[in-house]
Amino acid sequence: MEYKKLGNTGIEVSKIAFGAEYMVERPYEDSEALIKACEENGINFVDCWMSEPDVRSHLGKAIAPNRDFWVIQGHIGATWQNNQYVKSRDMDKVIPAFEDFMQRFQIDTLDFGMIHYVDQIDDYNEIMNGPFMEYVRKLKQEGTIKHIGLSTHNPDIGILAAKSPEIESIMFSMNPAFDMFGTMEDIWEYRKEGVFDDDSLSSINPKRVELYELCEKTGTALTAMKGFAGGNLLSDEISPFGVALTPIQCIHYALEQKGVSSIFVGVDNVSELEDSIKYCDATDDEKDYTHVLKNAPKHSFEGQCTYCGHCAPCSSQINIAMAIKFYDLAKNHDEVPESIKQHYSDLKYHAGDCISCGDCEERCPFNVDIVDLMMDIKDLFDL
Structure with missing residues (x-):
């Protein structure tokens, strides 16, 4: 070092x-x-x-x-x-x-x-x-x-x-x-x-x-x-x-x-x-x-969560950034790995607790459709 x-x-x-x-x-x-x-x-x-x-x-x-x-x-x-x-x-x-x-x-x-x-x-x-x-x-x-x-x-x-x-x-x-x-x-x-x-x-x-x-x-x-x-x-x-x-x-x-x-x-x-x-x-x-x-094609961060946490605080106390992170890790697999499923399960509040108030979207610097994403996360992990 x-x-x-x-x-x-x-x-x-x-x-x-x-x-x-x-x-x-x-x-x-x-x-x-x-x-x-x-x-x-x-x-x-x-x-x-x-x-x-x-x-x-x-x-x-x-x-x-x-x-x-x-x-x-x-x-x-x-x-x-x-x-x-x-x-x-x-x-x-x-x-x-x-x-x-x-x-x-x-x-x-x-x-x-x-x-x-x-x-x-x-x-x-x-x-x-x-x-x-x-x-x-x-x-x-x-x-x-x-x-x-x-x-x-x-x-x-x-x-x-x-x-x-x-x-x-x-x-x-x-x-x-x-x-x-x-x-x-x-x-x-x-x-x-x-x-x-x-x-x-x-x-x-x-x-x-x-x-x-x-x-x-x-x-x-x-x-x-x-x-x-x-x-x-x-x-x-x-x-x-x-x-x-x-x-x-x-x-x-x-x-x-x-x-x-x-x-x-x-x-x-x-x-x-x-x-x-x-x-x-x-x-x-x-x-x-x-x-x-x-040599990289130019791309935008628009719509991409970087887990920065600026969406907080959540009305339903969901740790939005962590929930999305586990979703992003899981969605590229044919079947959700047990380790990721367990990490997500250990969160105190889950995507299904979302009340769709949209407050988080107003704070998101990258214009992520968080409410829709919460529904996708709920469907994927099905808790």
Whole structure:
């Protein structure tokens, strides 16, 4: 495993990091197995944005024996309300949710306190000039968090954050598909009709380049998330390019961008983690993604779920992103594999609980027909 310093913080982390998003609604043993596999392979950096109590407790318990080995990144503003994740700026919700994070992770000090999921300019300004940022500053002054970070999908927000002396780290969604897009007021810009039809969407957008170069110039740590686009880039059938990339190629793409120190890989099990770790011993030919993108037919993310979770909260408390993920995994088989069927069955709420209110579709940045998809999922798993 190779390591790199996170901007000006001086903290050294593994180039491949563990994004634990798929540990939601999973038993402790799954988290423990992945944490141990990370440790055995030199991965020392973990991000937990999830607010579900169990996932926090499981990760905290698994990490506790080797706490000094780990660099932990936790999110401020990710809350748990009515048994589901809700992004919030309400300090009556934000503060207890963060205190819950610290308690469940069994830590007194957090390496990176991330301002959670900022995609709108107004939201950014309100955060930076209001009680939310006052609370974050207080946490740092008290030593509860060592460094302040921010997560975003919007390059304009990223640029503002990189120019702020207080923001020391930015976690940004980064892959060959997302990088075709530049400025957007918020993530809803992806939903504009015909947004993917522009012939100029054939290479990295200059706005993204500006952000990456600015982070390198200012010493703002830059880490990548959504490197596989929710797994879509790994499949010929659903890749927006019409052809699959490998985990190695996706990882290399992110780590090649200026300013990037590490990429959080979202993996479901140890086998998938090992597929990512193969990057460490990969040849230049295995890392090369350019020939794939040069010869790929242009495709759109329109209508494709990337399991980003922005559809939440659900009126029926369905974990929509996970339900769709298991559906996508299952539908390519003649018969649903028992392992996938069991994962889906273990969800607390299922597609059949959908009341067709459509609220999720209003929030979906990729215009997925979620209500219709819930019916298809119900029919496939037939629970």
